[in-house]
Amino acid sequence: AQKVTQAQTEISVVEKEDVTLDCVYETRDTTYYLFWYKQPPSGELVFLIRRNSFDEQNEISGRYSWNFQKSTSSFNFTITASQVVDSAVYFCALTSSRGGPARQLTFGSGTQLTVLP
Amino acid sequence: SAVISQKPSRDICQRGTSLTIQCQVDSQVTMMFWYRQQPGQSLTLIATANQGSEATYESGFVIDKFPISRPNLTFSTLTVSNMSPEDSSIYLCSVSPGQGYGYTFGSGTRLTVV
Numbered sequence: 001a002q003k004v005t006q007a008q009t010e011i012s013v014v015e016k017e018d019v020t021l022d023c024v025y026e027t028r029d030t031t032y033y034l035f036w037y038k039q040p041p042s043g044e045l046v047f048l049i050r051r052n053s054f055d056e057q058n059e060i061s062g063r064y065s066w067n068f069q070k071s072t073s074s075f076n077f078t079i080t081a082s083q084v085v086d087s088a089v090y091f092c093a094l095t096s097s098r099g100g101p102a103r104q105l106t107f108g109s110g111t112q113l114t115v116l117p
Numbered sequence: 118s119a120v121i122s123q124k125p126s127r128d129i130c131q132r133g134t135s136l137t138i139q140c141q142v143d144s145q146v147t148m149m150f151w152y153r154q155q156p157g158q159s160l161t162l163i164a165t166a167n168q169g170s171e172a173t174y175e176s177g178f179v180i181d182k183f184p185i186s187r188p189n190l191t192f193s194t195l196t197v198s199n200m201s202p203e204d205s206s207i208y209l210c211s212v213s214p215g216q217g218y219g220y221t222f223g224s225g226t227r228l229t230v231v
Contacts, residue, residue, distance in 0.1 A: 105211070
């Protein structure tokens, strides 16, 4: 069975601080995909990143960066110089393909990030 | 990546009634997924809908309560039947990604049962 753990339920930071959201996953599959989604108060899910299990390169996109470490089964997400607009629930998710059709995502419990002005 | 139009965006319903949620995708997709997000919780998969076959339901979800239709490769509906206040949730549909993209989600249906 697959599992995603986001141990941080809520995080509160002051604007311009850096913040890291943790994600630990479990899977028996050798080929899998990891995702981060943002859910603002409006409720829609905004795709942030997809990473496959064969690509351990860290990625940076503007103020966002992701650290993928297979050795510790972690896929952490860092926001640099946080802004009030970053306030949202962030979900880490996992799926595997097993060479077949697309499969459903397994979501973590989410981390509520509040950025204070 | 695909764009999904989900309707209605929100509704307030009386207990005992049913609500049908629609998802229209702007391209043909093989698999569609229906999720439920209870207040303050994460997303839980209800069922996977493949065109031309019966939907596959996850443990704890049954067809009589959540019937799904998938008449073609761009459209699906989820019905929440005989609603109770415990069904108050956000319901989201999702489709599998194109190459290099994340799974696309509809904007969600925020359901309140009174």
